[in-house]
Amino acid sequence: MSETKIQIRNLHKAFGKKVVLDGIDLDIVKGESLVVIGGSGTGKSVLIKCIQGLLTPDEGSILVDEKEVVGINEQEKEELHSKMGMLFQGGALFDSLSVWENVAFDLLENRSMDKKTAKSEAVRVLRSVGLAPDVADLSPSELSGGMQKRVGLARAIASKPEIIFFDEPTTGLDPIMADVINDLIIESVKGLGATALTITHDMASARKIADKIAMLYHGKIIWQGTVKEMDKTENPYVRQFINGCSQGPIKVEV
Numbered sequence: 001m002s003e004t005k006i007q008i009r010n011l012h013k014a015f016g017k018k019v020v021l022d023g024i025d026l027d028i029v030k031g032e033s034l035v036v037i038g039g040s041g042t043g044k045s046v047l048i049k050c051i052q053g054l055l056t057p058d059e060g061s062i063l064v065d066e067k068e069v070v071g072i073n074e075q076e077k078e079e080l081h082s083k084m085g086m087l088f089q090g091g092a093l094f095d096s097l098s099v100w101e102n103v104a105f106d107l108l109e110n111r112s113m114d115k116k117t118a119k120s121e122a123v124r125v126l127r128s129v130g131l132a133p134d135v136a137d138l139s140p141s142e143l144s145g146g147m148q149k150r151v152g153l154a155r156a157i158a159s160k161p162e163i164i165f166f167d168e169p170t171t172g173l174d175p176i177m178a179d180v181i182n183d184l185i186i187e188s189v190k191g192l193g194a195t196a197l198t199i200t201h202d203m204a205s206a207r208k209i210a211d212k213i214a215m216l217y218h219g220k221i222i223w224q225g226t227v228k229e230m231d232k233t234e235n236p237y238v239r240q241f242i243n244g245c246s247q248g249p250i251k252v253e254v
């Protein structure tokens with residue numbers, strides 16, 4: 001039997017009159033890599049923030065390891081976060097800290113590891129994402145976008161999380177660097193045996209890293225399946241999205 005790591009039921013979230021999530025049902029199996037696709041502004045980042053307990057949904061339930069996330073207190077939130085790693089949309093590295101301090105942030109702040117051990121651990125993780133030890137002492141602002149993504153990835157995996165979120169991991173990278181990052185994501189997730197939730201509109205990346213794909217549209221998961229099933233589906237929303245057509249049932253408000 002496959003074990004459910006994250007179970008989402010009837011999740012609703014609105015900001016004022018704007019309904020963003022309108023009854024999401026989604027299961028993420030332990031050790032699986034799920035990719036949620038959907039257009040800009042459809043609520044992909046909001047979904048991740050709800051699972052992390054950073055946004056409170058208006059209605060519904062989110063179970064992580066069978067424990068309810070909705071309505072948890074600060075201490076429970078800390079426990080939840082200790083299981084999670086995140087690669088942020090746009091990197092979100094601290095420029096005031098060196099590369100290794102960024103990577104070791106959680107080890108230093110939340111696991112009170114001593115500086116020397118944390119640094120050697122950071123250098124080890126940096127190496128696992130293809131960065132040489134001499135990068136450790138640089139500032140993130142001295143790195144290229146692709147290198148910053150690698151540092152962001154190293155930070156996401158440094159504390160060996162059980163669940164990793166990737167928010168647009170390949171945005172802004174050239175196609176070859178994007179593919180390098182995809183490979184690193186697969187390696188890191190498999191290496192840790194982690195459960196991964198990625199949100200992206202990069203279909204090449206989705207195809208490569210997904211065990212399963214789910215499409216978010218108008219606040220609901222309107223389709224899910226494997227990459228093979230996606231290529232065969234007649235669902236007009238999925239077809240339009242994966243083919244990148246302006247014509248179809250999805251209307252873009254301009």
Ligand SMILES: Nc1ncnc2c1ncn2[C@@H]1O[C@H](COP(=O)(O)OP(=O)(O)OP(=O)(O)O)[C@@H](O)[C@H]1O
Pocket residue numbers: 015018020038039040041042043044045046047089
């Ligand atoms: N804290 C907030 N307060 C008010 N509105 C918000 C807040 N966070 C998100 N929204 C709104 O929710 C909608 C979904 O935002 P979200 O960031 O989840 O989109 P997304 O699917 O991640 O888009 P993108 O692909 O462009 O990153 C947007 O209309 C956004 O303006």
Ligand SMILES: [Mg+2]
Pocket residue numbers: 044045089167
């Ligand atoms: Mg987003």
